[in-house]
Amino acid sequence: MASAIQLVQTPDSQRTFDNDFKDRYRSEKYNYEGTKIVSETPSGSGNYEDYKNEEAKRKEQNNSDSISINLGPLAWIFYIAIAGAVIFLVYILINEGGSNLFSSNRNKTVNNFEEITVENIKNADIITLIKNAENDDDYRLAIRYYYLLVLKTLSLKNYIKFEDDKTNNEYLIEVSDKPFSKDFQYTSYLYNYIWYGEFPINLNNYITAKTNMETLLKQVK
Numbered sequence: 001m002a003s004a005i006q007l008v009q010t011p012d013s014q015r016t017f018d019n020d021f022k023d024r025y026r027s028e029k030y031n032y033e034g035t036k037i038v039s040e041t042p043s044g045s046g047n048y049e050d051y052k053n054e055e056a057k058r059k060e061q062n063n064s065d066s067i068s069i070n071l072g073p074l075a076w077i078f079y080i081a082i083a084g085a086v087i088f089l090v091y092i093l094i095n096e097g098g099s100n101l102f103s104s105n106r107n108k109t110v111n112n113f114e115e116i117t118v119e120n121i122k123n124a125d126i127i128t129l130i131k132n133a134e135n136d137d138d139y140r141l142a143i144r145y146y147y148l149l150v151l152k153t154l155s156l157k158n159y160i161k162f163e164d165d166k167t168n169n170e171y172l173i174e175v176s177d178k179p180f181s182k183d184f185q186y187t188s189y190l191y192n193y194i195w196y197g198e199f200p201i202n203l204n205n206y207i208t209a210k211t212n213m214e215t216l217l218k219q220v221k
Helices: 048-052 072-095 126-135 139-156 168-174 181-196 203-220
Strands: 038-040 059-061
Touching (some): 126 139, 139 203, 168 181
Antiparallel strands (some): 038 059
16 A cells, blocks of 8 residues: 555543542542651441441541650759759668668667667667776776666567656656566666665676666567
8 A cells, every 4th residue: 555544533422530539639548748647547337338438537646746745954963963962862761760670770870879769769879888987997988878778678679668858767657567667676776776876886886786687678579
């Protein structure tokens, strides 16, 4: 054939777009912008019709809701303040707070018998005071401390209730039904004679009185 044959294909029908076709692609299902979304799908019927009709909505969560604190160059001041507060709290609890909750088994140093009160006798280091008086050959004072040690021991064992202004006779009444009541009575007599009588005692006299008080302490313990 001398001339070329041209084949022209014509469509069977011409397609047209609806005027609102863009609106149908603006829902959450057609979000292709790549925005990071943290979401969860609530429980539903699971039917395709619900999803198609956009009845099953997703709850979006914004990651920017989380709180972060950036102290910058002042961060070290913040941490020092926290550490100082913790150290101070521990100090208070150990030395003063909680009714001596953490220090009930520790001896507290006192300088003389006048400093021993109902508040501190349970933790007063009376043994050291006795040794200091013995080193100074002050046997009267040592007996004074020994008697305070007896009262402290009786108080710790709940045999008596130690009070600053209570008399020895009142303590004797509190232990009158105890097996060691007579020994406590004799110890109180020795203490009153030596301390309040202001009679000087030598080493032998002191050892005799000391032995009696140590024997009573063993009975109480």
